[in-house]
Amino acid sequence: EALGVVNPDGLPVLPQQIEQVLLRATFGRLLRNPDYAVFAGRDDAVQAVENFLAGGGGLLVVTAPAGFGKSTLLGAWVQACEHPSAWLSLDEEERDPNRFVAYLTASLRSISADLGEGALALAQARPRPSPEAVLVHLINRLAKRRGRLVLVLDDYQLASSPEVDAVLAFLIDNMPAPLHLVLASREVPAIALARLRAQGQLLEIGQDDLRFHAEETRLFLNQSMSLGLTEPQVQALDARTESWPAGLQMAAVSLAGQSDADRFIQSFTGSHRLVLDYLLEEVLQRQPADIQAFLLSTSILDRLCPELCDAVMQAEVGHACLRHLEQSKLFVVPLDDERRWFRYHHLFGTALQQRLRETAALAPVAPFHLRASAWYEANGMVSQALHHAVAAGDTARAIQVVQGKGMPLYFLEDAEPVLLWLQDQPPALLDAHPPLWLMLAWSYLATSLHSEMRAPMLGAEAAIELAAAHPAYRSWRGELNAVRAWEAVARGDAPTISREAALALEWLPQDHLAVRTAAHCALGVAHQFSGHRLAAKQVYGDVVAMADACGNRMISVVACIALGHLQETDNQLHLAARTYGRALQRLGDLPHGVVCEVHLGLARIQYEWNDLVAAAAHAEKSSRLAVLLEGDAGLGADVLLAQILLSRAETEAALKLLAKTSTAAQTRNQHGGRLAIAHAQVQALLQTGEVIAAAQLAQDPMLPLAHAWVLLARGQALQAHECLTAFLD
Numbered sequence: 001e002a003l004g005v006v007n008p009d010g011l012p013v014l015p016q017q018i019e020q021v022l023l024r025a026t027f028g029r030l031l032r033n034p035d036y037a038v039f040a041g042r043d044d045a046v047q048a049v050e051n052f053l054a055g056g057g058g059l060l061v062v063t064a065p066a067g068f069g070k071s072t073l074l075g076a077w078v079q080a081c082e083h084p085s086a087w088l089s090l091d092e093e094e095r096d097p098n099r100f101v102a103y104l105t106a107s108l109r110s111i112s113a114d115l116g117e118g119a120l121a122l123a124q125a126r127p128r129p130s131p132e133a134v135l136v137h138l139i140n141r142l143a144k145r146r147g148r149l150v151l152v153l154d155d156y157q158l159a160s161s162p163e164v165d166a167v168l169a170f171l172i173d174n175m176p177a178p179l180h181l182v183l184a185s186r187e188v189p190a191i192a193l194a195r196l197r198a199q200g201q202l203l204e205i206g207q208d209d210l211r212f213h214a215e216e217t218r219l220f221l222n223q224s225m226s227l228g229l230t231e232p233q234v235q236a237l238d239a240r241t242e243s244w245p246a247g248l249q250m251a252a253v254s255l256a257g258q259s260d261a262d263r264f265i266q267s268f269t270g271s272h273r274l275v276l277d278y279l280l281e282e283v284l285q286r287q288p289a290d291i292q293a294f295l296l297s298t299s300i301l302d303r304l305c306p307e308l309c310d311a312v313m314q315a316e317v318g319h320a321c322l323r324h325l326e327q328s329k330l331f332v333v334p335l336d337d338e339r340r341w342f343r344y345h346h347l348f349g350t351a352l353q354q355r356l357r358e359t360a361a362l363a364p365v366a367p368f369h370l371r372a373s374a375w376y377e378a379n380g381m382v383s384q385a386l387h388h389a390v391a392a393g394d395t396a397r398a399i400q401v402v403q404g405k406g407m408p409l410y411f412l413e414d415a416e417p418v419l420l421w422l423q424d425q426p427p428a429l430l431d432a433h434p435p436l437w438l439m440l441a442w443s444y445l446a447t448s449l450h451s452e453m454r455a456p457m458l459g460a461e462a463a464i465e466l467a468a469a470h471p472a473y474r475s476w477r478g479e480l481n482a483v484r485a486w487e488a489v490a491r492g493d494a495p496t497i498s499r500e501a502a503l504a505l506e507w508l509p510q511d512h513l514a515v516r517t518a519a520h521c522a523l524g525v526a527h528q529f530s531g532h533r534l535a536a537k538q539v540y541g542d543v544v545a546m547a548d549a550c551g552n553r554m555i556s557v558v559a560c561i562a563l564g565h566l567q568e569t570d571n572q573l574h575l576a577a578r579t580y581g582r583a584l585q586r587l588g589d590l591p592h593g594v595v596c597e598v599h600l601g602l603a604r605i606q607y608e609w610n611d612l613v614a615a616a617a618h619a620e621k622s623s624r625l626a627v628l629l630e631g632d633a634g635l636g637a638d639v640l641l642a643q644i645l646l647s648r649a650e651t652e653a654a655l656k657l658l659a660k661t662s663t664a665a666q667t668r669n670q671h672g673g674r675l676a677i678a679h680a681q682v683q684a685l686l687q688t689g690e691v692i693a694a695a696q697l698a699q700d701p702m703l704p705l706a707h708a709w710v711l712l713a714r715g716q717a718l719q720a721h722e723c724l725t726a727f728l729d
Contacts, residue, residue, distance in 0.1 A: 058175055059196055060182040061189065064207035069245040070184040071154055073210065078152065083180075084111040085150040094159035097131040097167045104151070105138055111149055122628035127448035129628070131167045135174070137628065143176035156185035165190045172196070211243035225252040229261060236265050254286075277351070284355070287330075294321040296359070299352035300368050300391070303335060304342045311375035312368050366392040377401055382409060383417040390421055395433055402439055407514050407551045410439070415446035427459060434463040434476050441483045446554060450490035457483055478507030479515050485522035494529035497522050513550035517543060521555050524562065537566050544582070557586050561594055564601055573605045580605075596626045600637050607640060616644050635665055635673040642680050646687060654684050675702055682706040686713050 062070045078085045088107040094100040105120045122134045142149075153159075169191045175181060183189055196202035212220065217238045221227050229237070241247035258264045284292055294317060298309050306318030322342055325332045331348035335341040344352065356365055369392035377385035382401060386409075389398040402409050402418050409418055422430070422440040430436040437460030444452040457480070464476045481504035488496035504519035524539035540563035547556035560583035567576035580598050587595055603618035622637035638661040645654035658681050665673040678697050683706075685694035691713050698706040704727040711720035 058180060058201040059172060059193075060180070060203045060205070061193070062182070062184045062205045062210075063188050064186065064205075064210050068207050068210040070210065072245075073205070074152055074154070074182060074184055078150070081150060083148045083150050085152065086110050087152045087154065089154045090156055090159040092158050095161040095164055097161075097163040098128050100159055100164045101131040101134045101167060104153070105134065108138070108142075108149075108151060112145075121625075132170055135167065135171055139171070139174050139176055142179050145176075145178045148178050148180060150180045150182060152182040152184065154184045156183050156189060157187045160185070160187070160190060162190075210245070212238070212245055212248065213243075214238060217243065217248060220248060221252055225256070227252060227255055227261075229255075233261055233265055240265065284352075290317070291321060291324060295325075295352055296356045297368050299344065299349055299356055300365065300388075301372060302343065304332075304344075305340050308372065308375050312371045314371065366394065370394060370397060373397060373401065383414070386417050386421065395429065395436075399433065399435055399439075403435075406511075408439070408442065410442045410446040411514050411518070411552045411554045415443040419443040419447060430456075430459055431463045431466070434460060434467055434470075435472075435479075437463055438476070438479050438483060441487075445483070445486050445490075450487065453483070453487045453490075457487060474507050475509055475512055478504045478509075478512070478519075481507060482515050482519040482522065485519060485526075489522060489525050492529060494526045497529070498526035501526060513546070514552050517546045517550060517552045517555050520546060521559050524559065528562065528566065533566055533570065537563060537570075540566070544579075553586055557583050557594060560586065561597055561601075564598070568601055568605060573608060577602060577605050596622045596637070599625070600640070603637065603640050607644065612644050612647060616641060619644070635661055636676065638664075639673075639676045639680050642684070646680070646684055649687075651684050651687050655681070655688075658684065675700070679703060679706050682709060686710070 062074065064070055078087065086107040088103055090100075090103075094103055102120065109120060122129060122137055168189070172181065172191065193202055193204075197204075214235070218231070218234045221229050221234055221237070237248065237251060241251060255261060255264060284295065287295070294309070294313060297312055298304055301308065301312070304318075304322065306322060309318030309321065310316050322332065324330075326334070326339070326342070331345035332342045333345060335343060343349070369388040373385045373388035373392065375385075376382070376388065382404065386398055386401045389401050398421065404412075409415060418439055422436055422443065425436070430440070437456045441453045441456040441460065444450070444456070460476075460480050460483070464473065464480060467473060467476070470476070481500045485497050485500035485504060488494075488500060501519045501522040504522075505516060508516050508519065510516075520539060521543045524536050524543060527533075527536035527539060540559045543559040544556055544563065547553070547559060560579050564576045564579035564583065567573075567579060580601050583598050584595070587598070599618045599622035603615045603622060606612075606615035606618060619637045619640045623641065626635075626637060638657055642654040642657045642661070645651070645657065658677055662674065662677045662681075665677055678700065682694045682698050682703070685691075685697070686709060691710065694706075694713070695710045697703070698710045700706075704723055708720040708723045708727075711717070711723060
C-alpha cells in the first residue's frame with residue numbers, strides 16, 4: 001500500500017515490482033523479511049542506487065530483458081528511500097506524447113496534490129497544447145520545490161516512440177535539480193545519454209547487475225519457496241536458467257508440484273522464450289479445465305473484476321476463479337485495496353493471449369470481446385466498450401457504441417477514442433460504412449482540428465451517394481450538411497452556414513435530435529455573422545433548451561456562450577451572467593478554451609457593475625487558464641485586469657501589465673488585442689499626466705475614442721466633438 005499510486009483513471013495501482021515478488025509469499029511478508037534485499041532487492045544494486053542519489057545524480061537507467069527484476073529492485077529501493085517518490089507503470093497507450101505527459105503529471109501529484117495541478121489541467125485541456133508546454137509548466141513548479149523527489153518510469157519500452165522519446169529528452173535536458181528520474185526498460189532508451197554519462201549525471205544498471213548470485217538463488221528456492229533442494233539441484237537449476245530471476249520464479253512454481261525434482265531440472269532447458277513457453281504449458285495445464293478456460297477467455301481484458309469476467313464467460317464464475325488465482329499466486333496482481341479489480345502478470349497475460357490466438361480456430365476470440373464490449377457499455381465505460389468492439393472486428397457494433405442511445409460520444413466531449421479508432425483506418429472501410437466518415441469529421445470538430453474536416457467530408461459525400469438506395473440515405477445526407485455547416489463556422493462563412501444548416505434540417509428525420517440540435521445552432525451562428533442579432537439570440541435560446549433536453553452537452557455549451565456574448569453586448573447583463581453561469585455548470589472543472597471566454601465575460605459584467613473584486617477573480621481565472629492552454633483569451637483578461645488596476649489608481653502596476661500583454665499580442669500577431677491594449681495604455685498615460693506619450697499612441701486611426709480623450713485632456717473640446725461625431729458616423 002505504501003508503494004501505491006493513483007493513476008489518472010482513478011484506480012489504485014500497485015507498482016509492477018509486485019509482479020516479480022516471489023509467488024509463494026505475500027508481498028507484505030517479503031517487505032518485512034530481512035532477507036528480502038538479498039534475494040529480491042539485490043543489496044549491492046540498491047546500495048549503488050542510494051549512493052548515486054546521495055551524490056546528486058539526476059538520471060538512473062535500469063535496462064534488462066523481461067523477468068530480471070528491474071521493478072523489484074526499484075521497489076525495494078523506493079520502499080527504503082527517504083525522499084518522496086512517484087511510480088508510473090507505462091503501457092502502449094502512453095506512446096501518445098499527450099497521454100504520456102498527462103500520466104506523468106498525475107503520478108507526480110501522488111507526491112503532492114498541488115505539485116502538478118496546473119500541469120494536469122493543461123494536459124487535459126481541449127484543444128491540447130504541446131506536451132512541451134505542459135512540461136515547461138511542470139518543470140517550473142518542480143524547480144521551486146524544496147527537497148528531492150523521485151519519479152520512476154517503469155516499462156518504458158512499452159511507451160517508447162519517437163514522439164515520446166523527444167518529450168522525455170526535453171524533460172531530461174531541462175530537469176530541475178530536485179527531480180531524480182528513474183527509467184526501467186527492456187531496451188536501452190533512444191535518448192542521448194552520452195553527455196549525462198560524461199558529466200557523471202547518469203547511473204546505468206544492466207542485466208549482469210541483476211542476475212541472481214549463487215547464494216541468492218539458494219535463499220530464493222529453499223528459504224522463500226520452501227522447495228528443500230539439495231545444493232547440486234540448486235546449482236543445476238541456476239545454470240539451466242542462467243540466473244534469470246523470472247525463470248527461477250516460474251521453475252520454482254512448477255517444481256512445487258513435481259515428485260521428481262532431478263528429472264524436472266534435467267528437462268528444464270532452452271532460451272528465455274522457450275523456458276517461458278515451457279513453464280506456461282506446465283502452469284496452465286496443471287490447472288483444472290474450468291480454470292484453464294477462465295484464464296484463456298479473460299486474457300483479452302486489461303483489467304478483471306468478477307462481474308466483467310462473468311459477462312465474458314457467460315457464467316457466474318468470476319468471484320470463485322479470481323479468488324482461486326489469487327490464493328494460488330497464479331500471476332494475478334490486485335489493483336485496489338478491496339481486491340475487486342485485478343490484472344494478469346504481463347508475461348503471463350501475453351502468453352495466455354498467444355495461446356488463445358493459437359486456438360482461435362476451435363474457439364473464436366471475437367465473442368469474448370463482444371461480451372466485454374456489451375458489459376462495459378452497460379456500465380457506462382464507453383471508451384472501453386469501443387475498444388473491445390474494435391478488437392472484435394465488429395464495425396457495426398463499434399458504430400452502435402459511438403452513437404450511443406441517440407447521443408454520440410463526440411457530442412459528449414469524448415471524441416478522442418473515436419478519433420484514435422478512425423483516423424488511421426483504410427478509406428475502404430469508411431467507404432463501406434458512410435457513418436464512419438461523418439463520425440471522423442465530427443471528432444475533428446470536437447477536438448478543434450477544423451482544418452482536418454474537409455477530407456472526411458469529401459469521403460462522406462462520395463460514400464453516401466454510392467449508397468443512395470440505403471434506408472438511412474436521407475439521415476446521412478442531412479448529417480453531412482450539418483457537418484458542412486460547422487466546417488463553414490470555423491471559416492466564418494455565413495452564407496454557406498445558412499445554406500447547409502437549412503438543408504440539414506430539411507433532410508434529417510425529426511427523431512435525430514443530436515444532429516438537428518447542432519444544425520439549429522449553426523443557423524444561430526449564421527444569423528450572428530450576418531448581423532441579425534435578435535434572430536441569433538432567439539435561435540441560441542431555443543438551441544440551449546433543445547440541447548439540454550436531448551443531452552447534447554457540446555452544443556449546449558457552445559450556444560450558451562454565444563447567447564451570453566450577445567446578451568452582454570446588448571447590455572442585458574443579468575441575463576448574460578445567468579447564461580454564462582449555465583455554461584460553467586455544463587463544463588464543470590474541464591479545462592477547455594471556452595472556459596476562458598466564459599470567465600472573461602463574467603469579469604466584464606462584474607466590472608460594469610463595479611464589483612471589482614469579483615471582476616478581478618474571474619479575469620485572473622481566465623488569464624491563468626489561457627496561459628495553460630496557450631489561448632488568446634488571456635490578452636483580453638489581462639487588459640481588463642489592467643483597467644481594474646487603473647480604477648484603483650494603481651497606474652504603475654497597470655502599465656507594467658499592459659507592456660507585458662503588448663509583447664504577448666505582438667508575438668501572437670493579435671491585431672485586435674493590440675488595439676485593446678493601446679486603448680488601455682492611453683487611459684493609463686492620461687491618468688499619470690503623460691499627455692504627449694498618450695497622444696503618440698492615440699494617433700492610430702483605429703483608436704478614435706482614445707484620440708478624443710487626448711483632445712479633451714488638452715482642452716480641445718471642439719476637436720474632440722468632431723472626432724467623436726465622425727466616429728459615430
